[in-house]
Amino acid sequence: MGQRSVTGGRPRDAHIDTAVLDAVSALLEEDGYRSLAIEKVARRAGVSKAAVYRRWPNRQLLVLAELERRMGGVEPPRTGCTLCDLDEALALFARTFRCMGPEFFSPLLADCSGDEELHRRFMDTLFDPPRNAVRDTLERARERGDLRDDVDLTLAxxxxASLVHYRLLFGHAPVDGRETARAVAVLLRGLARDFAALEAEAVGHSATSHG
Amino acid sequence: MGQRSVTGGRPRDAHIDTAVLDAVSALLEEDGYRSLAIEKVARRAGVSKAAVYRRWPNRQLLVLAELERRMGGVEPPRTGCTLCDLDEALALFARTFRCMGPEFFSPLLADCSGDEELHRRFMDTLFDPPRNAVRDTLERARERGDLRDDVDLTLAxxxxASLVHYRLLFGHAPVDGRETARAVAVLLRGLARDFAALEAEAVGHSATSHG
Amino acid sequence: MGQRSVTGGRPRDAHIDTAVLDAVSALLEEDGYRSLAIEKVARRAGVSKAAVYRRWPNRQLLVLAELERRMGGVEPPRTGCTLCDLDEALALFARTFRCMGPEFFSPLLADCSGDEELHRRFMDTLFDPPRNAVRDTLERARERGDLRDDVDLTLAxxxxASLVHYRLLFGHAPVDGRETARAVAVLLRGLARDFAALEAEAVGHSATSHG
Amino acid sequence: MGQRSVTGGRPRDAHIDTAVLDAVSALLEEDGYRSLAIEKVARRAGVSKAAVYRRWPNRQLLVLAELERRMGGVEPPRTGCTLCDLDEALALFARTFRCMGPEFFSPLLADCSGDEELHRRFMDTLFDPPRNAVRDTLERARERGDLRDDVDLTLAxxxxASLVHYRLLFGHAPVDGRETARAVAVLLRGLARDFAALEAEAVGHSATSHG
DNA sequence: CGATAAGCGAGACGGTACGTCAAGTCTTATA
DNA sequence: TATAAGACTTGACGTACCGTCTCGCTTATCG
Incomplete structure (x- = not known):
């Protein structure tokens, strides 16, 4: 929500903030992102248009606020086992993404492109947090010495991450735990110093099947 | 362009088709996808609004037509060397995507979501062709026996492909030949029956450095 | 229908003339004059737009043609009795007017005002004929010596006539034989050389009650 | 102008009301009723289309508002002399009608037919007021005992009134004070209890010549 | 008999206006 | 100052007709 000068005047009504975001949420579900109009949001929330504009200067930031609210915090897993952590991180990634509504992700991103600042805000809020969970996991794997020395972490x-985003955005193939686990396996075979060792360890944890 | 019954009536003026698509092209470059209005397109093309609507019933299909025009045909490479083919296919993929204007890809996709038919048209036109070039290449590699038996082709x-789309869509990292070559290398290490052999062959072709 | 040079070419299809006028008739009844569009007429008649425009250059003349067709010929009555003739002439007037659809009369007139030629055609076709039936009757009455010498015939x-048009156009009061007969009586009392004599004669004919 | 709930909100700008009606007035004079388009009105008034639609939902009510403004109030004459009052009432009637632009009366009426509510509004606003001036005059004459007992007031x-409307609508004959006076004379001869007495009284007032 | 000429259905074409919608800004009165 | 209500300009939406035109075809009359 918009920062405010603290001095004087009537304080903002906090109920309005939630009422507006609730309305955004409902309208997104009902009519999708494209036909989400601030005027409708205000009407639905039983709030004046000005009250909305006072808090969020445009619909991009408004929807961003709602999706951020939905996403909640993202905590990376720390089981100590590289393969298990990665499986879990990717599953978390997919879950997070899915619960914020992948169908709004794409148009919102599209709407934020073209403006430097908006794009940055989008990335900071929705793109980086879940992605960093994966990155952290990989970094810990490297510190543990599980990865080859010449690994390009960003590329990895x-x-x-792209696999998850890709499939959810285009919807041409499903994303489930089995699929992501396989992707992890294939990739790790290319990245790991000793893939067989990692596999053995993971079987010990018996978290998921790495066949 | 809109299909037509061939019988009777004054034939459509082909100049209008190109004039409109040219106008779309110019406006996309100047103002981006978001502010592309059919009314402006018609004005710019020196053509009546009805003439545009007669051919393309909405702006999604209009822009789709223009991007399709830009993309042209996509022919997968056939050098006979798996690593080289893959490098080339991915480079082609990136090139195709870039020349059609990656900044319009995302908002157009966003605009096509929510309508079954539009989404299908989008995928058929812009998504599948370059992607299939990569798939064909991988299929030939498998037929040649270069890949492990348990490879999931779609996943591969x-x-x-997702890597290219991903980076171009979110713009958080560049995409160049060196990067894609590295991705191919990492992935093939996980997919290949005998990665060293492939590498040796590719060095013989001296196409790109596979270090 | 439009006059034509007789020489050469394929002759016009007479079926089209009637098909078009029938369509006009139907559309007038269904949707009224205002929303009568030539394009709709052509569609309804199963005829091309050009075929309509070839015959009638605009919708005013088109509707005029249809109303003229409806009106048919107007023959003034000749009973020899002034009061009876007048009653009958006025009844004929009302009947004619009503059968051509008074609700189209007003908007058509309105549509024809503003163009000299159109207005003249309207008056010649729809206004003058029934009106002249009344005028003829009054003229014969004067020749018979039934009217005062200083009578202004046009005013009479x-x-x-205005009474009939007036009520039918504005629809604020009904028009029936009893009402028009009363109007005739009142007016004749002001115009006649000897009203009582006319009344006596009419009672002899026992056509209508002139009390 | 459109009625509004008085509570809250920014009040309507009264300048806009007049600017719009002025524009309507100018356009009616220049191009007539038929080509009066709300879009043009707004352009001419230097006002947005929405501002016009907010006040008047269609062009009929818009023009009605302008003609009402032109017409002003109608006050029936009260000289105490029946013939003089009638002459004056009819002259007032004609004057009122003429000053509001008889050429717009007909197409507006035509445009209002077909819709119950619009027609009523038209009658209430433009038809009844001047007509009631005549009716009042006749009613006072009857109370004074100047008319025969069996007079049908509506018919009278x-x-x-119809005579004035008739001639002004169809434009086939002029309307001036002399003509209307003659019509009054003829009619009164048929309606009056003692026409000669009325005539004598009027000559005393020397208002107009009743020969 | 074949040339000429017009009729004809179909539908493209540039216009113009329709009536609606939302954007984002503003003005007022009230809290 | 925030708030609700709503006026305001701007600009596009997608639709509907206008009256004109081009096309390929059909149906007459005339030389």
Missing amino acids: VDTL | VDTL | VDTL | VDTL
Whole structure:
């Protein structure tokens, strides 16, 4: 929500903030992002248009606020086992993404492109947090010495994260735990110093099947 | 362009088709996708609004037509060397995507979501063709016996293709030949029956450095 | 229908003339004059737009043609009795007017005002014929010596005719034989050389009650 | 102008009301009723289309508002002399009608037919007021005992009023004070208990010549 | 008999206006 | 100052007709 000068005047009504975001949420579900109009949001929230504009200067930031609210915090897993952590991180990634509504992610991103500042805000809020969970996991794997020395971490993160985003955005194939686990396996075979060792360890944890 | 019954009536003026698409092209460059209005397109093309609507019933299909025009045909490479083919296919993929204007890809996709038919048209036109070039290449590699038996082809294609789309869509990291070559190398290490052999062959072709 | 040079070419299809006028008739009844569009007429008649425009250059003349067709010929009555003739002439007037659809009369007139030629055509076709039936009757009455010498004939005709048009156009009061007969009586009391004599004669004919 | 709930909100700008009606007035004079388009009105008034639609939902009510403004109030004459009052009432009637632009009366009426509510509004605003001036005059004459007992007042009013409307609508004959005076004379001869007495009284007032 | 000429259905074409919608800004009165 | 209500300009939406035109075809009359 918009920062405010603290001095004087009537204080903002906090109920309005939630009422507006609730209305955004409902309208997104009902009519999708494209036909989400601030005027409708205000009407639905039983709030004046000005009250909305006072808090969020445009619909991009308004929707961003709602999706951020939905996303909640993202905590990376720390089991100590590289393969298990990665599986879990990717599953978390997918879950987070899915619960914020992948169908709003794409148009919002599209709407934020073209403006430097908006794009940055989008990335900071929705893109980086879940992605960093994956990155952290990989970094810990490297510190543990599980990865080859010449690994390009950004490339590795992208290869994993992009798969999830890709499928959810285009919807041409499903994303489930089995699929992501396989992707992790294939990739790690290319990245790991000793893939067989990692596999053995993971079987010990018996978290997921790495066949 | 809109299909037509061939019988009777004054034939459509082909100049109008190109004039409109040219106008779309110019306006996309100048103002981006978001503020592309059919009314402006018609004005710019020196053409009546009805003439535009007669051919393309909405702006999604209009822009789709223009991007399709830009993309042209996509022919997968056939050098006979798996690593070289893959490098080339991915480079082609990136090139195709870039020349059609990656900044319009995302908002157009966003605009096509929510309508079954539009989404299908989008995928058929812009998504599948370059992607299939990669898939074909991988299929030939498998037929040649270069890949492990348990390879999930769709997963492999996605892992490679998504990387390009991902970076170009979110713009958080550049995409160049060196990067894609590295991604191919990492992935093939996980997919290949005998990665060293492939590498040796590719060095013989001296196409790109596979270090 | 439009006049034509007789020489050469394919002759016009007479079926089209009637098909078009029938369509006009139907559309007038269904949607009224205001929303009568030539394009709709052509569609309804199963005829091309050009075929309509070839015959009638605009919708005013088109509707005029249809109303003229409806009106048919107007023959003034000749009973020889002034009061009876007048009653009958006025009844004929009302009947004619009503059968051509008074609700189209007003908007058509309105549509024809503003163009000299159109207005003249309207008056010649729809206004003058029934009105002249009344005028003829009054003229014969004067020749018979039934009217005062200083009677202004145009004023007299207008006073009678306007009443019918007036009520049918504005619809604020009904028009029936009893009402028009009363109007005739009142007016004749002011115009006649000897009203009582006329009344006596009419009672002899026992056509209508002139009390 | 459109009625509004008085509570809250920014009040309507009164300048806009007049600017719009002025524009309507100018455009009516220049191009007539038929080509009066709300879009043009707004342009001419230097006002947005929405501002016009907010006040008047269609062009009929818009023009009605302008003609009402032009018409002003109608006060029936009260000289105490029946013939003089009638002459004056009819002259007032004609004057009122003429000053509001008889050429717009007809197409507006035509445009209002077909819709119950619009027609009523038209009658209430433009038809009844001047007509009631005539009716009042006749009613006072009857109370004074100047008219025969069996007079049908509605018929009498129509006979006088229709003449003016008739001639002005169809434009086939002029309307001036002399003509209307003659019509009054003829009609009164048929309606009056003692026409000669009325005539004598009027000559005393020397208002107009009743020969 | 074949040339000429017009009729005809179909539908493209540039216009113009329709009536609606939302954007983002503003003005007022009230809290 | 925030708030609700709503006026305001701007600009596009997608639709509907206008009256004109081009096309390929059909149906007459005339030389």
